[in-house]
Amino acid sequence: MLTALKCPNCAAPLPPSAETVTVCPYCAHTITGVPAVPWGSRLLREPWAGRAEDSGKQRVVVAGRPYVVLGRLGQGDGCDVFLGRLDARLTEMVALKVLRVADDADLLNREWEMLGRLSSSSARGADFFAGLLPQRVTHGRLVTAGRRDTRANVFRFRSGFHHTLSQVIRAYPKGIDPRAGVWMWKRALEMLGWVHASGYAHAAVIPDHLLLHPRDHGVTLVGWSAATRLGRPLVAGSSRARELYPDAVWRGAPPSPASDLTMLARSLLKALPPSLPSPLAGLLRRCADPTAAGRVDDAWALLEQVTDASRAAFGPPTYVPFHMPPRS
């Protein structure tokens, strides 16, 4: 199947040619009547030698697919996340979530399964929100030269969502513009509302897991390994963000829409300046306190309250550009 057409005189393989009459480059025999497919598949395919700019970069194979590793995006409790691309001419940009702590292997698998289930949710808005979830590419054993094998989940890279809320907090030690806090809050609530309507809680709404698109005012959630069906107990918590979890949930109570909203409010409080316009400050404080009276535990209902509080504080919504400072 994959052999080249041969010269009938000397059996040398003929080079690719579209001519019906050709001359054998080895024995100079003139060949007529070369058939419509005058070369074999092997000659039609150019061997892939890799991109020049990728030489010297780390290479890994996940579930049989070769990737070039372009650098580390961040570190979580059990995994490190890398930017990478498929090592092929028609490439795919990916985020590789690589297991660092063997004990957390179950969480990596959980994340894969949870995202599979959520992406087939039929809750209202699924067309849009399922597209905002990390898009699964492959998962399985990760092999790299000279190191022990580990495991990885591979997701499509989402261009533009380049910053976590943690990076924003570090870049703005005095706090971000509260108006930016409003769109971050609202976009995260929209997404969480859909997750809850699908019957799940994210259960790890921490600054490391909130990805932001500064120009388009987009927010998406990553880090789905602790996500659970509503009513099931907490599987795992992030030790580095202990203070964001409601106490009962940290001790194992089922994560709920209410606990997701509490963690979101606590994350935003870290990013916002200490003094806020009062309607907003009051709402945030109520949301951050799981025992507060009169708090709303439905993301889409809270969304309306945030809209009202923002209008009371800043007037009608306008586009306020948000930038990350250079080198942050």
Next chain:
Amino acid sequence: MGYGSYSHAAHEAITSARASLPRQAVFKQTACHPLMNPSGVRFRESRDSATHPASIGVVFALDVTGSMGEIPDQIARRELPAFMTSLMDCGVRDPQVLFMAVGDAYSDKAPLQVGQFESEAEKMDQWLTWSFLEGRGGALGSESYELALYFAARHTDMDCFRKRGERGYLFMTGDESPYPRVSRQQVKALIGDELDDDLPVEVIIQEVQRSFEPFFLIPDQKRRARCERGWRDLMGDNVICMEDPADTCTVAAGLVALCEGAAADLDALARRLEASGMGRKRLGGVMRALTPFAATRGLAGGWPRVEEAPVPDGTDGGGHHRP
């Protein structure tokens, strides 16, 4: 083929005259047009000429099964004139366009129909509207896209590639997966080539890349789920998920602009489209469709910050709190 000249005005006249006609009045074929039958075709040629010294071959392989038939319909009614002008705006001086119609070789009478490379408005339009929109398609979640790729890989001969080493462009629209192998029986029956064995679709995708930059365009988000991953495994970020099938030509022209460097980056392209009068909503959809591919080429406004670090080997302690 490919010696005519392109006139926006002429083409605009043809398409606007038929804007209100029913589909059957535009696409009149009730069987494969004899001149679009690929049987026995050695090569479809895209050639330079005195008037078109820098030809670039552009193949549109349009899925004509089921609801996908709306795309050729929209192109014939509205989009083609604008597409040709935007290609020329993109610095492609001498585009030569070939239309193919793709169906299902297991159930359709004409699963592969192939026009000729043309530079001239009327001829291009003629091949497009000679396509038989059979509209049946396969029942198994696959169509015979691999046959169109096979034809493009082995039965086209383009001066852009042969003389200048430049790839042409292949845009395939569809909402199903390809069959996993190019069937030797189908190739024999439809085109007439003798293959020793079936060809894996991966092989034909590698072959087609030799002379084409191939793209697979999925018409909207709803139809994305059933075929996106399979195509991405074959073509990576060259799979483009659109939000509206009406954007097909704009998206295709945008891809050419990004590949040819006619738009410095995605933002520059957005400014150009906005200046041409495109509404914000539609512009947003086009930009979202193009972003992943542009990002892969480094044309979507930079990368996230990364640090040099080795990939871990899974031997660290610590990890999550387990209640």
